[in-house]
Amino acid sequence: MKKAIILGLGAFALAAQTANDGPQFTNNGHLTLPKDYRQWTFLSSGLGMTYGPAASADTANPSFDNVFVNPSSYRAFIETGRWPDKTMFVLEVRSATSHGSINNAGHYQNELRAIEAEVKDEKRFPQKWNFFAFGLKDTGNPLPADSACNSCHSQNGAADNTFVQFYPTLLEVAKKKNTLTPAYLQKSAAEAAGAK
Amino acid sequence: MKKAIILGLGAFALAAQTANDGPQFTNNGHLTLPKDYRQWTFLSSGLGMTYGPAASADTANPSFDNVFVNPSSYRAFIETGRWPDKTMFVLEVRSATSHGSINNAGHYQNELRAIEAEVKDEKRFPQKWNFFAFGLKDTGNPLPADSACNSCHSQNGAADNTFVQFYPTLLEVAKKKNTLTPAYLQKSAAEAAGAK
Numbered sequence: 274m275k276k277a278i279i280l281g282l283g284a285f286a287l288a289a290q291t292a293n294d295g296p297q298f299t300n301n302g303h304l305t306l307p308k309d310y311r312q313w314t315f316l317s318s319g320l321g322m323t324y325g326p327a328a329s330a331d332t333a334n335p336s337f338d339n340v341f342v343n344p345s346s347y348r349a350f351i352e353t354g355r356w357p358d359k360t361m362f363v364l365e366v367r368s369a370t371s372h373g374s375i376n377n378a379g380h381y382q383n384e385l386r387a388i389e390a391e392v393k394d395e396k397r398f399p400q401k402w403n404f405f406a407f408g409l410k411d412t413g414n415p416l417p418a419d420s421a422c423n424s425c426h427s428q429n430g431a432a433d434n435t436f437v438q439f440y441p442t443l444l445e446v447a448k449k450k451n452t453l454t455p456a457y458l459q460k461s462a463a464e465a466a467g468a469k
Numbered sequence: 470m471k472k473a474i475i476l477g478l479g480a481f482a483l484a485a486q487t488a489n490d491g492p493q494f495t496n497n498g499h500l501t502l503p504k505d506y507r508q509w510t511f512l513s514s515g516l517g518m519t520y521g522p523a524a525s526a527d528t529a530n531p532s533f534d535n536v537f538v539n540p541s542s543y544r545a546f547i548e549t550g551r552w553p554d555k556t557m558f559v560l561e562v563r564s565a566t567s568h569g570s571i572n573n574a575g576h577y578q579n580e581l582r583a584i585e586a587e588v589k590d591e592k593r594f595p596q597k598w599n600f601f602a603f604g605l606k607d608t609g610n611p612l613p614a615d616s617a618c619n620s621c622h623s624q625n626g627a628a629d630n631t632f633v634q635f636y637p638t639l640l641e642v643a644k645k646k647n648t649l650t651p652a653y654l655q656k657s658a659a660e661a662a663g664a665k
């Protein structure tokens with residue numbers, strides 16, 4: 274009996290850790306911003322990242338971006354190198370400040386500028402993943418299935434529609450689990466050859 | 470009996486969430502790097518932050534820094550604006566890359582350069598907080614009680630020996646809970662007056 278209770282306790286604790294950290298939608302298909310997303314697992318941040326031409330970069334007023342993922346999906350990725358259904362990414366965009374307190378150069382993070390999200394829901398979205406724009410609100414508007422976000426992620430994401438190439442700890446996982454896309458591997462090999 | 474078991478289960482789940490996320494020391498007083506610190510709560514990141522003169526900034530080769538704190542202490546700070554005993558911060562320093570994959574300008578994170586930590590342990594350290602340098606190892610060497618880290622943090626940290634002024638979400642909490650230090654408030658007021 275004692276053993277059964279202890280086993281039950283363990284299962285309950287595990288369930289408590291994994292439950293309810295996936296995407297929640299409103300009745301009209303908008304995405305709810307999780308109140309605790311800042312306690313989700315951090316993947317990486319960048320400053321002034323620019324996917325268009327370098328000349329289009331806003332060097333005078335760059336933004337930080339912080340990427341968080343729901344913790345149960347993070348643990349699944351560490352084990353498998355793949356994102357399970359109901360994975361949700363939150364991208365937080367913040368302004369950058371250079372001078373303040375004892376900081377005299379470089380940049381640190383300041384006000385929230387916008388929030389975006391990427392969700393994997395295989396039943397809800399024929400293309401499996403979809404994107405949402407929150408701005409500064411707590412519900413996110415769905416982007417069209419053929420949005421620029423989705424086409425760029427599906428063509429260039431290193432693993433399963435996501436930019437794992439910009440998350441250094443996950444890139445190592447995907448390498449080990451052989452889950453990097455053929456397109457990413459081919460492009461990386463070409464870049465490495467060009468750099469020689 | 471059923472009710473007692475359910476209550477027990479709830480308490481167990483709560484304990485599972487909060488236990489064992491504080492600092493662990495070796496017998497000789499070195500600090501152990503938590504294997505799961507990347508699943509701790511992220512506070513913020515900076516790029517090329519420079520506390521000395523601006524001219525000393527390494528603009529050609531800046532580093533990102535990511536700050537994580539143990540989750541139970543994060544939750545306590547959200548409630549109180551103060552850090553409980555056994556709080557532990559991990560500072561991760563990473564190289565910055567500009568050109569790679571589809572990124573053409575700005576910076577994203579790359580290799581780990583070093584890890585440092587700050588720990589609050591009121592019994593172990595007469596000055597309450599101490600600092601540890603890990604380099605790329607999984608145990609951290611304690612810095613002297615009067616290290617430059619500690620004197621700078623105690624003089625300039627916006628709340629309780631920590632640079633809450635660089636963690637935008639926690640700065641709001643400390644303002645609401647009135648836990649910003651008098652020195653920080655005085656300096657901020659002087660800076661704001663100077664900027665007018």
